[in-house]
Amino acid sequence: MNATTDTLRLPQRGSAGEHDVPALRRPGARPLGWLRRHGRAALAVVLLLVLMFPFLWLVQIAFRPAEGAFDDSLLFTPTLEAFRALLQGNFARSFANSLVVSSLSTVLSLAIGVPAAYALTRWRFRARGRVALWILITRMAPPIAFTIPFFLAYRWIGLLDTVWGLALVYLTFNLAVVIWLMQGFFEAVPAALEEAAWIDGCGVWSAFWRVTLPLAAPGVAATAVLCFIFSWNDFFYALILTRTHAVTAPVAIVNFLQYEGWEWTKIAAGGTLVMLPVVAFTLLVRKYLVRGLTAGGVKD
């Protein structure tokens, strides 16, 4: 009775090029072999440079001196004069507005949406599918459909051109995202932990606060970042519902295009500044991007 175990080594799925290599150990085939092994990565890098060129081009303009914005020379001494000029004007204020509105909207959305998400997760009731559809629709509705009634209402109540007014409008899409995302995160926490907490002496929300929420904290963080990004990036609502007090950064840049003449370096500097928080945050939460962008549509 002799059992020999023979493991059949199947080639790795990801290394489609790799397992061809042994066959190529002929002299003279080396450059070709290198291409086969690294061709994919090489092509990807080339594509990266091509596709990121527009983005990089904008950023490099921001560091050029104003007169030589479009000189042919690719080498130049970077200067921060565009940024300085930018911050001397009203731009800093709009940047601050963006920060305040985005943070406010994020906090509001989380405060209202997180408990709702928890209730939806643990309380199975029949209308769940319809709620999901509602969430999807609120995410997808064209802003024009909401701006008209909101503009008129705000004019009436006096919320036009205010930070609170804008933050409230952002709830239309952020609340849905919070509820959708946090449901997924809460589902990952075993209900048995909450039951143990109930037996140990907790009520429903006490168990939620002490057990469920700490365990879902990374999810809360990721959701918060996504809400921040969506709020920060908004253009349309800010364009319509603000004038001078609550102007946010994306709208302020456009004012440069229209009123202050075409100072390209300042525009580029403005664009670079506006994109910075978003790009930084994105790298942090890239795992959850797809979930956030498909809220209501795709079950994770």
Next chain:
Amino acid sequence: MASISLRHLRKAYGSTEVIHNLSIDIRDGEFVALVGPSGCGKSTLLRMVAGLEPITAGEIRLGDRLINDVAPRDRNIAMVFQNYALYPHMTVAQNLGFSLKLQGLAKAEIERRVQAVAETLGLSAVLDRTPRRLSGGQRQRVAMGRAIVRQPEAFLFDEPLSNLDAKLRVQMRTEIKALHQRLGTTTLYVTHDQVEAMTMADRIVVLKDGVVEQSGVPLELYDRPHNAFVAGFIGSPAMNFFRGRVQRHGAPAVLTDDGLRLPLHRLPEAADGHEVLYGVRPEHFELQEGGTLEARVVVVEPTGAETLIAAGLGRHQVVAAFRERVDAHPGTALKLAPRAEHVHLFDAASGQRLN
């Protein structure tokens, strides 16, 4: 400490009834094991006592208190979950002290109690670790420690040992039983493993499809099962069953379709020709030279303490257990005789005991 009494308990999910008019009384300080095959409703029952499942009808009393609608936190019971349900973001010490913190006890008191329990269970060295860095056995002990530290009126165990490997299971069984003897707290213990039930419980309740099949002291269930289900469920290896008809004239016996003549000790209260199930435990076979029952050995399993022999008897498959070493090989013939005074007779249709 208190007694637990379940009266006319019913549980239904929508229109499906899962627990039917069940009544069980657990005395103060008793260790009762609730056993049954999966789906029999034992976990559901336990969760109803804990307050995690709503009751459709009936009463649950803890001592004198009616606790039907009482929140789990106010029932003064503690539960050990199958997957332990330890709080992953807390240390062992925090897990153990969580309920005390919620009660509002002073920090010094909490620490004292946690230390005491940790020492009892051998967890003093790991108090600062999180559950992730504990072994299976340690996690199990933390789960128990969490229950013990509260000094509740009753313990509820939901298959706590099923996630452990065999050796650890045996060890923990003894520890839990020793703990019960020390603390004397009323315990309701759910398991699907009847060996656990037999070795640990003061009393066993066998459950099937939401109905109590039998409840009693372990040896009583073993020696005098009330019906065929309990007879086949309790005891390992399981009882051997033969289907046949009663023969009253001549020496009382049961005749099977394949011509086996199984002896009876005395006349049963059944008519001649009545269809019955004849049950013999593996250890109640003896080797009889010149006996009429000839079995063909299929497999011999020497466990050291006893020899288990699986054999074919007529068209039946039987398992016999012998204390002494038996000289048998696959294919040889063996003359078996059931010890008639240890035979169990059940009505073939209802499964009820006849003798």
Next chain:
Amino acid sequence: MAGSVSIRHAASPRGWEAERRRAFLFGLAPSLLILGAITLVPAAALLLISLTPLNLLDPAGTFRFDDPLVNYRQLLDDPRFIGSLWVQVRLSLSSVTLQLALGLAIALLLNANSRVLAAIRSVFLIPMVLPPIVVALIWKILYTSDVSPLHRALEQIGLPLRSLIANPDTALWAISIAETWQWFPFTMLMVLAALQMIPDEPLEAARIDGANRWQLFRYIVLPYIRPVLVVCALFRLIDSFKAFPLIYVLTNGGPGTVTEVTNFYGFIQAFNFSYWGYASAIAVVMLLAVLAISWSISRFKGSDGNERHD
């Protein structure tokens, strides 16, 4: 089910069960109320306004319901509106197709285990998360012939090109390209996620059977990712209705009305001409379109989600 409460329970819950139900309601109610207030109420108001010829230059006088369908009738006769629908369709179709193609191609390219590729995948996310206004600025620079490096490079090699966004024949394509650049990462991400979930066995079996790369793709990979591609397409389609910053900055709807999509037309009606009633009607039409597509997404995910992801 652990921890669940069936609300079809016959007896009315007391004690703990009642407490639980109250707790859940308490958590859910604020969201539902607020969502209702900021979505359903405005939607109803929108509908209401669309039934009036409301004009902010004379709000009191124009807020009347004597001819509720006046705006909708006008829409049917409005060549600019019909034109905007046509522009929208062309933009959406071209842009979404290009996004899917580019996103799919790049996803296939990057679907391998390597740290270089993983880093590249992260960098490719940038166009999608940039504030749309920044995307618009980027392409404004690229499309303005005096300042664009592309135009000047072409000039150097003797192929001068007129500005794409000033040319009515190419303006819409210019926007389509910009939008493709912005959103291809979305498809890329979703397809990558789907590719990761394809089990190894069918691929290995096919390889052993002698399938080449194209056959592998066509017969094994494609069926697997087709549902994802469809969901992607639907999502991007709806999002494409919202396209605003690009058009606002690049062409302002022009030259003429060549790049004036329906959303933009509504914007002009409301904020240039102050015809709010009319603009509301346009918005209602768009909302209905979004509703229809959203509903088909939820139906699609329901039916296909069951057979695929088990």
